[in-house]
Amino acid sequence: MSPRERTAWIAVVCTIVIWSHYFGTFWLDVAARHLNGGQILTRFIVCMVIMAVVMIGLNLATGVMTRKNMQAPPDEMERQIEGRADRIGFRVLEWLIPVALIAGLLNTGAIAAAFPADPAGSTALIFTNGILMVIVLTELVRELVHIVSFRMAA
């Protein structure tokens, strides 16, 4: 397994575990009609820090264990795979952003009605997290394209 494929596996596993927890908790809060901006921000920062620490730690550990130079520039096949992943990721983003925005705009009335204490703040939180979820999904797709491409060439 090449260092870049290993990095993609680490990113996919970390993304699924950490961001599933974050978004799962967020949407459960939405369903329970209980949104606390401060708590959500704290949870977001904690998830970001854990993601960064775990990814850097695992990449360093596997790099040391396999004695592979992680700083080596990508070769032409890796650049081609990277390019394909970027193209597919961009297409996914191009479709999901409008879908998320339109879904949000069509439901602003329902969101405001569900959170009478702070309709504007709750709407902003839901929109922000919807867009954030789209970005995370796009990154997940990109890394999955890396893995599939590397497996097809193996």
Add this chain to the structure above:
Amino acid sequence: MAVPPPITNTIRRLRFDANEMTQQELADRIGMTRQTIAAIEQNKYSPSLEAAFRIAEVFGVELGEVFRWKAGGRPG
């Protein structure tokens, strides 16, 4: 990479003739990863012209001795 390119190569035999050169050794000499060499050898990836010339240079042979076009091959 989905459709195999209509190209065959003799890298495996050339490595054998070059004192059983490993894929990693060949990769190091042309600045690629072992995985990319394996993909080229199995005809799962078509290298650039520059990489093809570099591979031929390592074995000291002409490009046509490393890569051959399959007659009647259609564009993938």
